[in-house]
Every structure is written in C-alpha cells, then in structure tokens.
Amino acid sequence: MERIATAEKIRLVDLGAQYQAIHKEIWSAMRNVVENSAFVLGKHVKDFEGDFAAFCNARFAIGVASGTDALTLSLKALGIGPGDEVITAPNSAFPTAEAITLTGAKVVFADINPDTFNIDPAEVEKKITKKTKAIMPVHLYGLPAQMDELEELCRTHDLKLVEDAAQAHGAEYKGRRVGTIGNVACFSFYPSKNLGAYGDGGAVVTNDEAIADKARMLRNHGRHEKYCHEIEGCNSRLDALQAAILSVKLKYLDEWNKKRRQHARYYDELLSSVENVITPTIPAKMKSVHHVYVIRVRDRDNLRKKLKEDNIDTGIHYPIPLHLQPALAYMGLESGSFPRAEEATSTILSLPLYPEMSKEQVERVADAVKQHAK
Ligand SMILES: Cc1ncc(COP(=O)(O)O)c(C=O)c1O
Incomplete structure (x- = not known):
C-alpha cells in the first residue's frame, strides 16, 4: 500500500525561494530594459558580458541564446565542421552531443572516470584519430574535468579544448575558474543552472580575441556592421531582459x-x-x-x-x-x-x-x- 506523505515537500530545486529573496531587484532591472527600449544586444547585454567575463577571470564573454548554441557556435568559431571528429563524454545532457552534430562534425564518445563521472583522459587518448579536431569535456554536476591531462593531449595532438561548463559557473581547477582553461568554454543559463535566467540563455567565454570575434559575428547573422554580412551565421543573441536578470543574479x-x-x-x-x-x-x-x-x-x-x-x-x-x-x-x-x-x-x-x-x-x-x- 502506498504511504501518504504528510511532511512538507522538498523539491530538487526551488527557484521560487530564490526569486522571493531578489524579486525587487529583478523587477527593477526588467523595468529598466523596457523603459529604455533596449531589447536586442545594447547596454544590458554588454554590461552582463563584461561582468560575466570578469567573474570567470576571462577576457571575453559573448551572450548567446542558449548553452546549446554556445557549444555549437564555439565549435564553428574554431572552424570545426563536416569531416571532423570531436570527443566528448557519453553521460551528459543531450545537447552536448547534439551541438557537435549541428556543426556537421562527428561525435566520438570516450568513457568516464568512475569516481568523478567526468571523461577519462586515458579513454580519450584511445579515441584520437587523424580526424579529431577537439576534445569537449563536460564539467559534470559542477565538478571540473581532469584538465591538465586533457590539455596535455591537446598539446601533443594539436587539438582544441572546448569546455562544456554549462553546469559549472564558478567551479575551480587548481585555483583557476573553469572557462579559461580550454580554448573556449560554454555556459548555459537555463533557469535551474547555478546562474539561471528566466528563460533560455548561454555564453561563450574565451581569452582568444579571434574566437570571441567569430562567435560574436556568428550569433548575429555573421556581421560586424548592420547590413554587411561577412559570413553566414544565425540569430542567437542573448535576450536583453535575460541579460538584465542575469546581472542581478550574478552578484549573488x-x-x-x-x-x-x-x-x-x-x-x-x-x-x-x-x-x-x-x-x-x-x-x-x-x-x-x-x-x-x-x-x-x-x-x-x-x-x-x-x-x-x-x-x-x-x-x-x-x-x-x-x-x-x-x-x-x-x-x-x-x-x-x-x-x-x-x-x-x-x-x-x-x-x-x-x-x-x-x-x-x-x-x-x-x-x-x-x-x-x-
Ligand atoms: C552539460 C550541459 N551541456 C549543455 C547544455 C545545454 O544548455 P541549454 O539548455 O542552455 O541549451 C546543458 C543544459 O541542459 C547541460 O547541462
């Protein structure tokens, strides 16, 4: 017979409790966006990008529409596409793999370290071929992957290191925040993430100016100037309302x-x-x-x-x-x-x-x- 629970429910995550603590600031930030009519890119997105880059101790953060887009656009910014292979972990959220195939590249999985649940560099090494272009570790559950060993593999085999940091805002590896260890790192601001928007959002974080510039173009129809499209990109801009909300939350x-x-x-x-x-x-x-x-x-x-x-x-x-x-x-x-x-x-x-x-x-x-x- 099923027992009838009488105790108060404990949720896996309680976004309402967080909202109660900051709701005045949130509404004030949202009002600001609406009253300034600054809906697409502009001040709020720029301010958040600067603050989030500083939080990661990185030079650049580029706000995009989701964590999935952060991964896809980062890989594209690195020139990865059809004919290439990218190695990642098989125990992640589906977008980790999906982002790779969205570029036209092939997903290659490597098994995990059973103690940490993160990708095992020894298994990664076995999967490297002539077509491998990047390793994409996931800092799963907020714990950094074994970055020293992965960096060494990238150095030896001339590969790019792309951090899937969707679950790891602020996590540290040997005193360094994730987001600046690989060539590029990708964050999600899905509502339940450690830093969550009130809708979808994501960021590409890097110290590399060329990657930052390419990602910035790709998220905005491949342009620097309004009507001059240098490459084919997409519309994946971080929404200004979400950026304003994220700026409030980032302080906490x-x-x-x-x-x-x-x-x-x-x-x-x-x-x-x-x-x-x-x-x-x-x-x-x-x-x-x-x-x-x-x-x-x-x-x-x-x-x-x-x-x-x-x-x-x-x-x-x-x-x-x-x-x-x-x-x-x-x-x-x-x-x-x-x-x-x-x-x-x-x-x-x-x-x-x-x-x-x-x-x-x-x-x-x-x-x-x-x-x-x-
Ligand atoms: C590890 C991981 N990678 C990528 C993503 C994709 O992020 P988003 O849902 O913002 O597209 C998520 C979130 O679901 C995730 O947990």
Missing part, C-alpha cells in the same frame, strides 16, 4: 555557490558512513559548485520510490547515456560500449540541493536516505 552567485558547497559537505558528513551509499568524490585541488548532488546506490529505483513517498523529490542526471539515445542509434553503439557510463546511469541519484535549503531539510533528506538505502 559566489554566495549561492558557497551555500551549495556547505549543503554538499553536510550531506557528505551525514551520508559518508551509510552502508550502500557512495557520496561524490571531489579530487584535491578541485572546487565543485555542486550543480547537483549525486550519490550512488545499488537499489536506486527503490530508494527513489521511498523518497517520493516521503515527499522528497530526486532526479537522475541522466537516465539514458547519450550513445543509447534513439536519436543517435545511427552511430550503431550498443549497450556495453561504455560500461562505466552505463553503470553510473543505473546507480546515480540526485538529491535536493539549492542555496536556500535549510539545514533541517538536508537532515530530513539524509535521514530518509539512511532509512531506505539498501
């Missing part, structure tokens, strides 16, 4: 990331000695921004069901590895092709984590996990 991002870290550490403390539960591994010299807090548990589906009965939301990031997605069936990659990513898929569970969570909520989730994990 370090504080919000700090709170996420505190909650994650508290989960670690409460769950690390629980039998059958594996808490996240954060290698030394890496600072995760805990976009999601992912545990591993053998009887995952049962635990998920029990937590739902206790009115606790959970997630699975992601339930189908990319090589087994129907849309990529043409690649002919069967079950068993990437055993570590597939094993992760069947055991991972994302627990509620957002800055505004209370200590008591973290404790309630941890208690429920302790009670039900098998």
Whole structure:
C-alpha cells in the first residue's frame, strides 16, 4: 500500500525561494530594459558580458541564446565542421552531443572516470584519430574535468579544448575558474543552472580575441556592421531582459555557490558512513559548485520510490547515456560500449540541493536516505 506523505515537500530545486529573496531587484532591472527600449544586444547585454567575463577571470564573454548554441557556435568559431571528429563524454545532457552534430562534425564518445563521472583522459587518448579536431569535456554536476591531462593531449595532438561548463559557473581547477582553461568554454543559463535566467540563455567565454570575434559575428547573422554580412551565421543573441536578470543574479552567485558547497559537505558528513551509499568524490585541488548532488546506490529505483513517498523529490542526471539515445542509434553503439557510463546511469541519484535549503531539510533528506538505502 502506498504511504501518504504528510511532511512538507522538498523539491530538487526551488527557484521560487530564490526569486522571493531578489524579486525587487529583478523587477527593477526588467523595468529598466523596457523603459529604455533596449531589447536586442545594447547596454544590458554588454554590461552582463563584461561582468560575466570578469567573474570567470576571462577576457571575453559573448551572450548567446542558449548553452546549446554556445557549444555549437564555439565549435564553428574554431572552424570545426563536416569531416571532423570531436570527443566528448557519453553521460551528459543531450545537447552536448547534439551541438557537435549541428556543426556537421562527428561525435566520438570516450568513457568516464568512475569516481568523478567526468571523461577519462586515458579513454580519450584511445579515441584520437587523424580526424579529431577537439576534445569537449563536460564539467559534470559542477565538478571540473581532469584538465591538465586533457590539455596535455591537446598539446601533443594539436587539438582544441572546448569546455562544456554549462553546469559549472564558478567551479575551480587548481585555483583557476573553469572557462579559461580550454580554448573556449560554454555556459548555459537555463533557469535551474547555478546562474539561471528566466528563460533560455548561454555564453561563450574565451581569452582568444579571434574566437570571441567569430562567435560574436556568428550569433548575429555573421556581421560586424548592420547590413554587411561577412559570413553566414544565425540569430542567437542573448535576450536583453535575460541579460538584465542575469546581472542581478550574478552578484549573488559566489554566495549561492558557497551555500551549495556547505549543503554538499553536510550531506557528505551525514551520508559518508551509510552502508550502500557512495557520496561524490571531489579530487584535491578541485572546487565543485555542486550543480547537483549525486550519490550512488545499488537499489536506486527503490530508494527513489521511498523518497517520493516521503515527499522528497530526486532526479537522475541522466537516465539514458547519450550513445543509447534513439536519436543517435545511427552511430550503431550498443549497450556495453561504455560500461562505466552505463553503470553510473543505473546507480546515480540526485538529491535536493539549492542555496536556500535549510539545514533541517538536508537532515530530513539524509535521514530518509539512511532509512531506505539498501
Ligand atoms: C552539460 C550541459 N551541456 C549543455 C547544455 C545545454 O544548455 P541549454 O539548455 O542552455 O541549451 C546543458 C543544459 O541542459 C547541460 O547541462
């Protein structure tokens, strides 16, 4: 018989709680855009781009329409297209792979490090061919990938390094913020991201002036001047209302990331000695921004069901590895092709984590996990 939950619901993410804390500033920023009629590019987008570049300690940030476009336009800005191969991880959000195929290039997957869930540089090396043009690690769940080893592979094989930093705004690798380690980095401002808009948005971040210039042209119909189109691009401009909202939120991002870290550490403390539960591994010299807090548990589906009965939301990031997605069936990659990513898929569970969570909520989730994990 299904139990009737009486306790208050704990959501995976609670965007309403964040909005309550900043709603006056948000409406004032939005009013500003509307009253200035500055809807497309212009001051608000420019200001946000400057602030976000500074946040990443990078020279340039180019606001685009989504994280997917940030990836596609970055690859195109690097000259990647038909006939080229790009190596990435099979345990990411679908757009990671989709962005590669949108350029006309071929996606090549490499299996992951089972401890961190991030792409394994040793597996990447095995996949390098004459056609490989770039490696695209994903800083999954807010944890940086093994950038030293990947940089070394890029140096040796003359490849580009493209960071999928969609989940990792503010994460650090050996004291450097992600976004400036590769040739170019791509961020998403999807509403539930650590820095989320009130709609879609994304950014290309780089220290390379030529890449920045190309990305800026590509997102705006391939032009510098209004009616002179130097190349074929697209319309992928970051919306000015979203830019104004993001500028407000950016001021709080370090504080919000700090709170996420505190909650994650508290989960670690409460769950690390629980039998059958594996808490996240954060290698030394890496600072995760805990976009999601992912545990591993053998009887995952049962635990998920029990937590739902206790009115606790959970997630699975992601339930189908990319090589087994129907849309990529043409690649002919069967079950068993990437055993570590597939094993992760069947055991991972994302627990509620957002800055505004209370200590008591973290404790309630941890208690429920302790009670039900098998
Ligand atoms: C790792 C990763 N890459 C790319 C994307 C695509 O970003 P967007 O949804 O903004 O297009 C996302 C977000 O869904 C993501 O999590």
